[in-house]
Amino acid sequence: MKAPQNRRILLVDDMPAIHEDFRKILVPQAPEHEELSAVEAALFGDEDPASALIAFELDSAYQGQEALAKVEASLNDNRPYAMAFVDMRMPPGWDGVQTIEHLWRSDPRLQVVICTAYADSSWDEILAQLDVRDRLLILKKPFDAIEVAQLASALTTKWQMTQDAAAQRTRLEDAVAERTRELRTVNEALQNEIGERKHLEGQLVQSEKLASIGQLAAGVAHEINNPIGYIFSNFGTLEGYIEQLFELLTAYERAEASVHEPEVARGLRALRERVELDFLKEDIPVLMRESKQGIVRVRQIVQDLKDFSHVDSKQEWEWTDLHKGIDSTLNIVASEIKYRADLVKAYGAIPPIECLASQINQVVMNLVVNAAHAMGEQRGCITIRTGTEGEHVWLEVGDTGSGMPPETLKRIFEPFFTTKPIGKGTGLGLSLSYGIVQKHNGRIDVDSVVDQGTTFRVTLPIRQTPA
Numbered sequence: 001m002k003a004p005q006n007r008r009i010l011l012v013d014d015m016p017a018i019h020e021d022f023r024k025i026l027v028p029q030a031p032e033h034e035e036l037s038a039v040e041a042a043l044f045g046d047e048d049p050a051s052a053l054i055a056f057e058l059d060s061a062y063q064g065q066e067a068l069a070k071v072e073a074s075l076n077d078n079r080p081y082a083m084a085f086v087d088m089r090m091p092p093g094w095d096g097v098q099t100i101e102h103l104w105r106s107d108p109r110l111q112v113v114i115c116t117a118y119a120d121s122s123w124d125e126i127l128a129q130l131d132v133r134d135r136l137l138i139l140k141k142p143f144d145a146i147e148v149a150q151l152a153s154a155l156t157t158k159w160q161m162t163q164d165a166a167a168q169r170t171r172l173e174d175a176v177a178e179r180t181r182e183l184r185t186v187n188e189a190l191q192n193e194i195g196e197r198k199h200l201e202g203q204l205v206q207s208e209k210l211a212s213i214g215q216l217a218a219g220v221a222h223e224i225n226n227p228i229g230y231i232f233s234n235f236g237t238l239e240g241y242i243e244q245l246f247e248l249l250t251a252y253e254r255a256e257a258s259v260h261e262p263e264v265a266r267g268l269r270a271l272r273e274r275v276e277l278d279f280l281k282e283d284i285p286v287l288m289r290e291s292k293q294g295i296v297r298v299r300q301i302v303q304d305l306k307d308f309s310h311v312d313s314k315q316e317w318e319w320t321d322l323h324k325g326i327d328s329t330l331n332i333v334a335s336e337i338k339y340r341a342d343l344v345k346a347y348g349a350i351p352p353i354e355c356l357a358s359q360i361n362q363v364v365m366n367l368v369v370n371a372a373h374a375m376g377e378q379r380g381c382i383t384i385r386t387g388t389e390g391e392h393v394w395l396e397v398g399d400t401g402s403g404m405p406p407e408t409l410k411r412i413f414e415p416f417f418t419t420k421p422i423g424k425g426t427g428l429g430l431s432l433s434y435g436i437v438q439k440h441n442g443r444i445d446v447d448s449v450v451d452q453g454t455t456f457r458v459t460l461p462i463r464q465t466p467a
Helices: 016-026 031-044 064-076 096-106 123-130 145-256 262-274 277-309 322-332 357-373 429-439
Strands: 008-012 057-061 083-087 111-116 136-140 318-320 341-346 353-355 380-389 392-399 443-449 453-461
Touching: 008 016, 008 064, 008 145, 016 057, 016 145, 057 064, 064 083, 064 096, 083 096, 083 145, 096 111, 096 123, 111 145, 136 145, 145 262, 145 277, 318 322, 318 357, 322 357, 322 380, 322 392, 353 357, 353 453, 357 380, 357 392, 357 429, 357 453, 429 443
Parallel strands: 008 057, 008 083, 083 111, 111 136, 341 380
Antiparallel strands: 318 353, 380 392, 392 453, 443 453
């Protein structure tokens, strides 16, 4: 709805007769002004002369100070004047220029017409002193009624158009601001979606890697288990044979004293010394024992690889011994730890938990490898603790490494964020670990102090709640 035009005018003049003349022109009381109406209609394009002459609301002030008080009051009432006619000379108070300066300080939007018959200053000097040309006009006395009406209509219309333009600009600015907020919201949502997609892509890549590792582990385990199986079996048989041979050698040694042929006896003694039989009888059992330990170690590594990748499972929730999974994982990453830190295991009494075993093993691997990489030049210590807390079990991996500052600590679970050099890390390990723990309805907490170390604590429910 279009707002009504503001036709409020303030007349500032020290002569009451001038006020009476202006009131006759701008506030007509009868149709005796039809000629003036027709002229105004012709000038401002109104087809209906009777409707063209709309009475103005005229207020009077006889000194500049009084005018300023009226302007300030109108602003307080939210009924500002659109324009003011100001006399140039109004003794004993302010002159027209001083009055206009004060009025514009209160209301810069006010349109002003200076009314003067003569002045102490030229028009250029007045403009230079006021320095505002777009809101200031001059009306020479004696003035014509039509000229007064024209100025009143033109300047009140100008004031209204200026206000309408300002209101439209404000509406446009509000619309632009609202649209900017909408675009910012959409952009934030888009960025979140991009981040989520990157996260999901990272998880997919990691899952594919794990699937490939699982398949490789299955193949390697199968290929190694077969020869290891018959080697282990043959080794047991070989141990029996060697034991029997040692029994035979012992019998020969006892029979050596019964040999009466000196030359044969000398030959036997020389042969025993040459092959170092006494040493062989001591060393062969040691070699057999170490070899058997090596074979057992290889079998255990293969089994740990199978346990870690869980190649025999179908990725179904199952009850798992967490300690067994930790041990198999530590066996897999032993080479990452042994040259960097000592390993301390402080296991508590915990029950089996319902989980996806291979994924929990992956979390343990990520935490332990990160702890090993956090060590500086000095050899450190990695401590793994477990315990029970109500219906949950917890696992802690603590290190005495370099620690992390707060700004790094805030971002460690972000996908692709890493403090490692380019090519040394993908920034997915902790992000995926966080996702796995969330999937298990658990939580992962971290406490870190720069130059003192970091401790990750994973808390998991013993039993999973059905979705």
